[in-house]
Amino acid sequence: MGKFYSKNYWSVGFQSKLYDRLSPESYFESMRRVVAFLPEGKSFTLLDAGCGSGLLLRFLAAHVVYTGTDLLKSGVDRTLLRAQELGVSDRVSCFQSDLTSPLPVDGQKFDVVVGHFSLYTLASSELRQLALKNLRAVMKAEGILILANPSVDYDADAIIEQSIRLVRERQGVLASLIKQYLVYPFTKAVGLRFIQNQLTSGKWQAYTREGLSQEMEEAGFSVQHIEDVYAGSAFLGVARRASTG
Template identity: 40%
Template sequence: MASFYSRFYWRIGFGSRLYDLLTPESYVESMRRLVECLPAGKNTIFLDAGCGSGGLINILKHRIQNGVYVGTDMLLEGLLSAQKKTDAGNISNNVYFAQADFTYSIPLKNNSVDIIIAHFSIYTVPQEKRGNIYREFRRLLREGGTLAVVEPLPEYSARRIVKDSIRRVSAKNEDIAAWIKKLFVYPLTYQFGLKFIERQLRNGVWLTSKSEVLCAELRENGFSVKHSEVVYADSATLVIAG
């Protein structure tokens, strides 16, 4: 049962919409913070590498209206879920999706992207394949472009993420929706989502990166680090590079 859950974790989550329903507020805040760190500008071409169910789409909506968003992921279930978000946001004419494995090739032309986002998407890739990802990113990124990466820290804590999410939801409002999240949603988030991810990280199935190690990895692969900070309830690091 455990191996089945591990194998189909993302596919089940994206296909059933459980992934979106159980997403903790702290995770959403880490995406907001990433977007805040991106350079301003119109007609920007965004690549969301490993976009999953498209959680960044709503946060980037106003910038997508004056630009182009390309989302790639290995799983069709994630892309179908992401497509629904673009339809609801009336930005479908500015959004494109491609099913692709970014450790091999992303179906875009050289120097065609202004901003590449990899939010919690590289950490599931074995160390020996990470260089392939960075080579693809360098191939696609235009001169002066930006790469934004968020990866889990060794200090990743499922309990701390839930606690921070409850605090954020409570600070926003005290309506019934907030109470539902605190009493019913986030316990499920912890049990079926965050706890599983934490176990995968601790067992070395997926990889954590200290901030200084991630920055060094980006430099070794040809990027210049411009900014780094801790996000996601002190469970992840955000790095802006170019």
């Protein structure tokens, strides 16, 4: 894989909207699992850490006050545009930041922090700890952290298979055939294979269940729940900000 591709992978995806168009249904299902752990009923503040193109916004209820942050301006711009398209700009804000530096946020502001497939791209455990501690610093006491990261069993074929099945069940046979033959071959070739290579070469982090749990605990969180998502290709962890430390 060329250096240019590697460096500009997300940016090109966000600007061209290919990232949105090629995301497999199983990825959206993982976002729905994130939403399943959010507080119901009352309004709360959520930080989407490494928000990318802001896809999570599609799944959030009206009582969520959303802040997105990403290293890439293209991600922040796309998220703000999505908020406009969805008609939710009044409760959405964004800023550009590197999670490995202290975040430009006043105080412990967030009830919930979500890192959906973002922290695993930080190559060393030191950098991931730094990012988690920076996130912890802007969370309210007892705030909720929800992370999804790829697993050591990441399997592009399983992701596509599950995605086709989900589309067939929800949108019918025609939609699933279109995805299967016209969309997902590109998803696999351009997206999933690249990610799988990054994981197997160790450039990005693939997790065991215990590894994800340990990483959260070490950064000062108390893990409440871990489950597998994304056709067994990722783990989703839910933790509380521990009040001490």
